[in-house]
Amino acid sequence: MSYELTILGSSSAIPSLEKNPTAQLLNANERFFLIDCAEGTQIQLRKYKFKFHKINRIFISHLHGDHYFGLIGLLSSMHLLGREKELHIYAHAKLKQIIDVQLEASNTELCYPLFFHVINPETDEVLFEDKKIKISTFPLNHGIDCNGFLFEEKKSPRKIISEKIQEYNIPIENLKSIKNGEHFITEDGDVILNNELTIENNKASSYAYCSDTKYCESIIEKIKGVSLLYHEATFMNDRKNRAEETNHSTTIDAATIAKLAQVKHLLIGHFSQRYRDESLLLEESKRVFKNTLIAKQGRTINFSDM
Amino acid sequence: MSYELTILGSSSAIPSLEKNPTAQLLNANERFFLIDCAEGTQIQLRKYKFKFHKINRIFISHLHGDHYFGLIGLLSSMHLLGREKELHIYAHAKLKQIIDVQLEASNTELCYPLFFHVINPETDEVLFEDKKIKISTFPLNHGIDCNGFLFEEKKSPRKIISEKIQEYNIPIENLKSIKNGEHFITEDGDVILNNELTIENNKASSYAYCSDTKYCESIIEKIKGVSLLYHEATFMNDRKNRAEETNHSTTIDAATIAKLAQVKHLLIGHFSQRYRDESLLLEESKRVFKNTLIAKQGRTINFSDM
Numbered sequence: 001m002s003y004e005l006t007i008l009g010s011s012s013a014i015p016s017l018e019k020n021p022t023a024q025l026l027n028a029n030e031r032f033f034l035i036d037c038a039e040g041t042q043i044q045l046r047k048y049k050f051k052f053h054k055i056n057r058i059f060i061s062h063l064h065g066d067h068y069f070g071l072i073g074l075l076s077s078m079h080l081l082g083r084e085k086e087l088h089i090y091a092h093a094k095l096k097q098i099i100d101v102q103l104e105a106s107n108t109e110l111c112y113p114l115f116f117h118v119i120n121p122e123t124d125e126v127l128f129e130d131k132k133i134k135i136s137t138f139p140l141n142h143g144i145d146c147n148g149f150l151f152e153e154k155k156s157p158r159k160i161i162s163e164k165i166q167e168y169n170i171p172i173e174n175l176k177s178i179k180n181g182e183h184f185i186t187e188d189g190d191v192i193l194n195n196e197l198t199i200e201n202n203k204a205s206s207y208a209y210c211s212d213t214k215y216c217e218s219i220i221e222k223i224k225g226v227s228l229l230y231h232e233a234t235f236m237n238d239r240k241n242r243a244e245e246t247n248h249s250t251t252i253d254a255a256t257i258a259k260l261a262q263v264k265h266l267l268i269g270h271f272s273q274r275y276r277d278e279s280l281l282l283e284e285s286k287r288v289f290k291n292t293l294i295a296k297q298g299r300t301i302n303f304s305d306m
Numbered sequence: 307m308s309y310e311l312t313i314l315g316s317s318s319a320i321p322s323l324e325k326n327p328t329a330q331l332l333n334a335n336e337r338f339f340l341i342d343c344a345e346g347t348q349i350q351l352r353k354y355k356f357k358f359h360k361i362n363r364i365f366i367s368h369l370h371g372d373h374y375f376g377l378i379g380l381l382s383s384m385h386l387l388g389r390e391k392e393l394h395i396y397a398h399a400k401l402k403q404i405i406d407v408q409l410e411a412s413n414t415e416l417c418y419p420l421f422f423h424v425i426n427p428e429t430d431e432v433l434f435e436d437k438k439i440k441i442s443t444f445p446l447n448h449g450i451d452c453n454g455f456l457f458e459e460k461k462s463p464r465k466i467i468s469e470k471i472q473e474y475n476i477p478i479e480n481l482k483s484i485k486n487g488e489h490f491i492t493e494d495g496d497v498i499l500n501n502e503l504t505i506e507n508n509k510a511s512s513y514a515y516c517s518d519t520k521y522c523e524s525i526i527e528k529i530k531g532v533s534l535l536y537h538e539a540t541f542m543n544d545r546k547n548r549a550e551e552t553n554h555s556t557t558i559d560a561a562t563i564a565k566l567a568q569v570k571h572l573l574i575g576h577f578s579q580r581y582r583d584e585s586l587l588l589e590e591s592k593r594v595f596k597n598t599l600i601a602k603q604g605r606t607i608n609f610s611d612m
Contacts, residue, residue, distance in 0.1 A: 014383045017352050039379040040346055046323050063411035065382045073345040076371045077320045094411040101407055105369035105400040107450050144413050 001029045002304040003153060003205035005228065008044035010269035010295040012234055013066050019297060020044055021066035022270060024230070025055075026151060026207060028133055034058045035149060035209050041070035042077055048298065052078050053085065057128065059135075060091035061211055062146035068095065072102050075110070083112040090117045090127050090137070092145045121145035124222060138222045140213035143247040148210040148219060150226070156180055158198035168192055203227075205304050208263070211270055214244060215253040220261045228303040229263040230295060232270035236284055239272075251281050255288035265303065269295030307335045308610040309459060309511035311534065314350035316575035316601040318540055319372050325603060326350055327372035328576060330536070331361075332457060332513060334439055340364045341455060341515050347376035348383055354604065358384050359391065363434065365441075366397035367517055368452035374401065378408050381416070389418040396423045396433050396443070398451045427451035430528060444528045446519035449553040454516040454525060456532070462486055464504035474498055509533075511610050514569070517576055520550060521559040526567045534609040535569040536601060538576035542590055545578075557587050561594035571609065575601030 004027040009020025021038035025045070032054045034041075045052060052074065060068045068091075078087065089095070096116045103110065117127060119137055128135040132154055140146040156179030164170070170184055178184055179201075184192045208223035211232040223229055233255075234248035243250045249257075251268060258266035266289050271281055278294055285292040293301065310333040315326025327344035331351070338360045340347075351358060358380065366374045374397075384393065395401070402422045409416065423433060425443055434441040438460055446452040462485030470476070474492055476484070484490055485507075490498045514529035517538040529535055539561075540554035549556045555563075557574060564572035572595050577587055584600055591598040599607065 013386050015349055015379070017349060039376065040349065043321055043323060043346065063408075065379060065408070065412060069379045069382070070345065073321070073371060073375045076375070080319050092411075094407070098404075098407050098411060101400070101404055102369075102371070105398075105404060105450075106371060144411075 002302050003028050003151075003207065003227070004300055004302045004304075005207060005230075005267075006048055006050070006300045007269070007295045007297055008041055008048065009038050010271075010297055011066075012232075012270045012272055014273065015039055015066075016273070021069075022211060023070065024209070024295075025050055028151060028153065028205075031133070032056070033135075033151065036061055036067040036211070037069075037071040037074060038066050039069040039073075042074045044297075045074075052081065053083055055087075056085065057088045057090065057135075059127075059137075059149050059209075060089065060095060061140070061148065061209070062142060062144055063092060063094055063098075064144070064212070067211070071095075072099060075099065075114070076108070078112065079108065079110050086113045086115060088115045088117060088128075090119055090149075092121060092147075093118045119145075119147050121147060136222075138219060140210060140219065141216040141247065142212045142214065146212060148208060148213070148222070150209075150222060151207045153204040153206060155201050155204040157201055158194065159201040160198050164192075164197045168197070170197075202304065207303070210257075212248055214247045215249055215257070217257070217260070220257060223257075223261045223263065225262050225264075227264045228267060228301065229258055229261065229265070230267040230269065231257055233268040233281060233285060234270050234272050236275070236281060251285040252288055255285040255292060258289040258292070265291045265293060265301075267293045267295045267301065308608050309334050309457075309513065309533070310606055310608045310610075311513060311536075311573075312354055312356070312606045313575070313601045313603055314347055314354065315344050316577075316603055317372075318538075318576045318578055320579065321345055321372075322579070328517060329376065330515070330601075331356055334457060334459065334511075337439070338362070339441070339457065342367055342373040342517070343375075343377040343380060344372050345375040345379075348380045350603075351380075358387065359389055361393075362391065363394045363396070363441075365433075365443075365455050365515075366395065366401060367446070367454065367515070368448060368450055369398060369400055369404075370450070370518070373517070377401075378405060381405065381420070382414070384418065385414065385416050392419045392421060394421045394423060394434075396425055396455075398427060398453075399424045425451075425453050427453060442528075444525060446516060446525065447522040447553065448518045448520065452518060454514060454519070454528070456515075456529060457513040459510040459512060461507050461510040463507060464500065465507040466504050470498075470503045474503070476503075508610065513609070516563075518554055520553045521555055521563070523563070523566070526563060529563075529567045529569065531568050531570075533570045534573060534607065535564055535567065535571070536573040536575065537563055539574040539587060539591060540576050540578050542581070542587060557591040558594055561591040561598060564595040564598070571597045571599060571607075573599045573601045573607065 008023035011019035023041040231254035314329035317325035537560035
């Protein structure tokens, strides 16, 4: 069980033969979340051997084409493949109209239930929550409605040593409270200290996705201390003006946000096509925030133990 | 100068790693016409080294996703690349709404003039005509509004032997009438017979595109005698019932239309993904119409001299 992120595409604006625009797949303990869905994403999913039917929730950050033009094709292929399971999309309101008008044009009634959850671009909100994960969204600053996403694993603070369950004949109904730090009292009335039964659990994983945005300190509180932060870095620092004009960030912007938010690792991508040598962007970011990685297409990052 | 068709994609329904859904590029004497535009078409254009800016007219046969989901991405890339030239799209009315809602969502005003020409799905009509080419459309039979396209080169019946122009000092303004068979009278009043000045021109090229459709004899008159007919052949003949249910054709349907229309060559494609061995479809078609070719992705067919 782990949290793994696969970069399906990470270039900005125009697809090329080698590089797809933005799409990422988060495998959160074998639950698959698709984040953004540029043209060609369904082919990227096939290339990296992910099954469409395992994806149950799709998150679209904003309605620039390089972040969603592949969605209608993926929805359509899921239909043609006979999907029956629910699919949930989280996006800004206009995307529903875009999907509906295309389904209507082809006279298609999807063979699976599609639930569209409208994101409010003005405020933070929780989009989905259960025992294992909490997914929330927060506004970015990109000229048009644009949101980031935060995926937070939920974990008990302590992990039970499995041999102890047998040794003390611990009933299932007690396990939850023990994981939360309580002691165990045997049938004979002996108190077994929690320390003897458990060890500290791995830290829960968390992933924050921030694309696209200009430098925006209001997100820092939201993403504080995450295991992994993806933050776009379209330009290098010498093009700071261009970044501001186009509502994008520089490597230094991304790294500064990572530093201020005290995240564990920073992942940068969405580089302008002017940059042939991505290592220059990496170096520049590392000067401000050492634990920077590049969101290279095809790369999978396991950040459970980071 | 020639008529050349390049198959950018030819599979049906769902894109795969190896095969793109339908898109074709017709090079008509260095004028480029894009016919259908499935997801990934802009990448296919790059792969086969066609410049986006050379395409001035795009024809969309119908609004099933495997024939147009790549259009919005291509339009968007043309915008990002700073296109200034006019672009003309010929398609059914609903596509305009689909394009508009997506441009609106991203707050995009295209930097080039986009002209949308609505196709009437009920009747034949001429879509474009000038001195060199005539492009018309005609209804197919596919469950939703679906049209075929016919591209007809215009050529003078005769070609002037270039040495004769100098020899008799023929003024430019006389060339057209000579190409059309008239004699030339010199300044001295000598009559030079057309036979001496010209040779018979190559036959004008013509291309008919029929995808998708069930067997439909009403198109025969329209496409009579064309140099090259593309006709979908989704199924083999043993699945004739399935073809009818899904408003598609079999190899035998396509070949029968080709035969009745006395076309020179037939190109079949849009094969169902159930077929691994395309040579079986080719063989079946050839039994009815010998000059059958397969619309293999990446194939370029020069049919000027066919």
